[in-house]
Amino acid sequence: MEKEFGKCSISRRKVFQTSAIGLLGLSVPFGSLAMPNFGIGSDLIISGKPYPAYPSLDPDLVQEVVGKSHSDLDAVKSLVEKRPELARATWEWRFGDFESAIGAASHVGRRDIVQYLLSKGARPNLFTYTVLGAYEVVKNMIDFSPGIQRTLGPHGISLLDHAYAGLRMKSSMSTKEVDNCKKLIDYLESLGDAGGEEYQDLPDEEKQKYLGDYKYGDAEDEGFTVQLNMRKMLSLGGIGEFGGSLYKVGDNEFIYNGAPSVKVSFQWELDKVKSLIVKEPERSIVAKKI
Numbered sequence: 147m148e149k150e151f152g153k154c155s156i157s158r159r160k161v162f163q164t165s166a167i168g169l170l171g172l173s174v175p176f177g178s179l180a181m182p183n184f185g186i187g188s189d190l191i192i193s194g195k196p197y198p199a200y201p202s203l204d205p206d207l208v209q210e211v212v213g214k215s216h217s218d219l220d221a222v223k224s225l226v227e228k229r230p231e232l233a234r235a236t237w238e239w240r241f242g243d244f245e246s247a248i249g250a251a252s253h254v255g256r257r258d259i260v261q262y263l264l265s266k267g268a269r270p271n272l273f274t275y276t277v278l279g280a281y282e283v284v285k286n287m288i289d290f291s292p293g294i295q296r297t298l299g300p301h302g303i304s305l306l307d308h309a310y311a312g313l314r315m316k317s318s319m320s321t322k323e324v325d326n327c328k329k330l331i332d333y334l335e336s337l338g339d340a341g342g343e344e345y346q347d348l349p350d351e352e353k354q355k356y357l358g359d360y361k362y363g364d365a366e367d368e369g370f371t372v373q374l375n376m377r378k379m380l381s382l383g384g385i386g387e388f389g390g391s392l393y394k395v396g397d398n399e400f401i402y403n404g405a406p407s408v409k410v411s412f413q414w415e416l417d418k419v420k421s422l423i424v425k426e427p428e429r430s431i432v433a434k435k436i
Contacts, residue, residue, distance in 0.1 A: 302404025
């Protein structure tokens, strides 16, 4: 309820505050009880400068927690304890390669990180249950949605590979946990199609010819780097950076991380790679090897 005093409007709360202060024998200017008049240009930031994506979570923080979830439980804890919502964080590495923090921990078999993130509100999915060896859960999901076993996880990693990763921490697992993982592996292997697509092999000596930096512009970051990743596969990333795997589908033809719409081809001159082309539905980019 408000009382009108000329053109001013005073709420009952402010009247009460004024009366209470008066009873204490204090003299306070009436204007000090009103909301501060923050005009345009006033410095309202108490601490911390907003980043470009604000008020979304800082992208650097999201990328960090997803990256650390591959290997560093202590680092994940330090980030998530402060910002529990990071347990649900998802990062797009490149070309639609989305990966959550729990997804990162899952495909490398870090059960300890998976279980910690679950305790903090992470959202489990088919790959989570697979790495944990939840045989009945995974089988029921496949029975309910036949063919889902062919779905690829982050970086194009298959469901069966997630099952294999479930035994990575075998030495710290109970007998029952180990048995469940083995049972799930046997089941997925029996399906015949849970291991992902079959791609062409590329001999190790041939891989070396593709490695290097490729530029498509004059700016420092306008280019790609092709190198070998942890799985000893060719990978494509921003220049000087790691990126996603290249899966061979033809002569000098690859797809990026199992994403059918992103094609990468290489052009040769004599016995040397001279350039590459990244082709998407919306664009094609030619980058010359330097």
